[in-house]
Every structure is written in C-alpha cells, then in structure tokens.
Amino acid sequence: MAEMICIGAIAGAFGVHGEVRLKSFTATPEDIASYAPLTTEDGTRAFEITLTGQTKNGFTARLSGVATKEQADALRGARLYVPRDRLPGLPDDEFYHADLIGLEVFDTGGTALGRVRAVLNHGASDLLEIEMPGQSATVLLPFTRQAVPTVDLTAGRIIADPPEGLF
The missing domain is CATH 2.30.30.240 (PRC-barrel domain)
Structure with a gap:
C-alpha cells in the first residue's frame, strides 16, 4: 500500500443533517476536497468531500455516506489520509x-x-x-x-x- 499522508481531521458534527467540522492540514486549506477520496487511518472508510462553509479553524463539509448527526458524531477525531503519490511535488526548499x-x-x-x-x-x-x-x-x-x-x-x-x- 502506498505511504499514506494525513491531510485533515474531523472535529465533530455540524448541525443535524450529517455535516461535519473539518480541519485541513493542506497548504491551501480549501484544497482538501480536491484530494478526495480521503480515507480513515485504517483504510476501512473512504469519503468524497463537499465543502459547505467555513468555521473557526476549519470548514463545514458533507462527506459521502454520512447523512445524520449521529454518523457525523461517530467520526469525531478521525484523521483523513491520501496516498503520498496523490500530493503535488514541492520546490527544493519546501517539505511535507x-x-x-x-x-x-x-x-x-x-x-x-x-x-x-x-x-x-x-x-x-x-x-x-x-x-x-x-x-x-x-x-x-x-x-x-x-x-x-x-x-x-x-x-x-x-x-x-x-x-x-x-x-
């Protein structure tokens, strides 16, 4: 399996319709959705992401397969990963x-x-x-x-x- 890099985390539910609060660890935070599908650390779940708004220190987002507040709450603390080869190359003086x-x-x-x-x-x-x-x-x-x-x-x-x- 390709090396996996953490590019975000779910901070918890947002509202009652399955949206989540999403922290982005990408250089341009709103780019997190463009790396989808993002997987959980154990690789058992993968999500497409649609950003729906901004919150303090992050975004609100819809994740594929998450439709209720309870499902969103269950993902609190989950870190989201992508394969290393999906990330862009960096200039010589920048590092992941x-x-x-x-x-x-x-x-x-x-x-x-x-x-x-x-x-x-x-x-x-x-x-x-x-x-x-x-x-x-x-x-x-x-x-x-x-x-x-x-x-x-x-x-x-x-x-x-x-x-x-x-x-």
Missing part, C-alpha cells in the same frame, strides 16, 4: 511535515542532537520538536534556513546550526 518526522538531527560539527518528533506551527513559523537522546525533554528548533541549513531526505538527516544555548 511527514517527511521531516523521524529524521536524525546533527549539528554542523556532526554531533547527534536528536530526532524530529513533530513539526509544530503556532502562527509565526514552523518549529521542529527534537527528541534528545536519553532525555524525556524535547527542544523546539526554529525551522528556518539559518537554524536548519540542510535537509537531506535521501540520507534521512538534518544539519542544524541552532541558536547558542538551545541544546
């Missing part, structure tokens, strides 16, 4: 979050700093959450060209030049 998670992080001297646990964005820019070896604490590294000059997906590593005192 899924490609960064799990990469080893080294400093410019070759010392291992940790592994990317997650990619976060709290409004200003992306942050790489780095798990440090042998520690439960994580470090948030700004995902900027200055702090992360090299991302080598082929080798599965990131070369970082973190701000002084971060690690």
Whole structure:
C-alpha cells in the first residue's frame, strides 16, 4: 500500500443533517476536497468531500455516506489520509511535515542532537520538536534556513546550526 499522508481531521458534527467540522492540514486549506477520496487511518472508510462553509479553524463539509448527526458524531477525531503519490511535488526548499518526522538531527560539527518528533506551527513559523537522546525533554528548533541549513531526505538527516544555548 502506498505511504499514506494525513491531510485533515474531523472535529465533530455540524448541525443535524450529517455535516461535519473539518480541519485541513493542506497548504491551501480549501484544497482538501480536491484530494478526495480521503480515507480513515485504517483504510476501512473512504469519503468524497463537499465543502459547505467555513468555521473557526476549519470548514463545514458533507462527506459521502454520512447523512445524520449521529454518523457525523461517530467520526469525531478521525484523521483523513491520501496516498503520498496523490500530493503535488514541492520546490527544493519546501517539505511535507511527514517527511521531516523521524529524521536524525546533527549539528554542523556532526554531533547527534536528536530526532524530529513533530513539526509544530503556532502562527509565526514552523518549529521542529527534537527528541534528545536519553532525555524525556524535547527542544523546539526554529525551522528556518539559518537554524536548519540542510535537509537531506535521501540520507534521512538534518544539519542544524541552532541558536547558542538551545541544546
């Protein structure tokens, strides 16, 4: 099976006629419907999507096969996936979050700093959450060209030049 990438999540029911609140993780949020059919993580359900409106932090949408509020409520929290090959290619300096998670992080001297646990964005820019070896604490590294000059997906590593005192 092709690698599956999460591009959205169902936040719950909207109204009483089977619509859902939909969060989009795509670069242009309203493009989520164009990637349909979207499947659940286990691949047992697939949905065509029709966006019907906007809500705070997302959209309202109709999903194929969902006609009642109860059916929509049952999907709360479901993440929606597409095969990797259905996503568009990216320019050299852009990456899918899924490609960064799990990469080893080294400093410019070759010392291992940790592994990317997650990619976060709290409004200003992306942050790489780095798990440090042998520690439960994580470090948030700004995902900027200055702090992360090299991302080598082929080798599965990131070369970082973190701000002084971060690690």
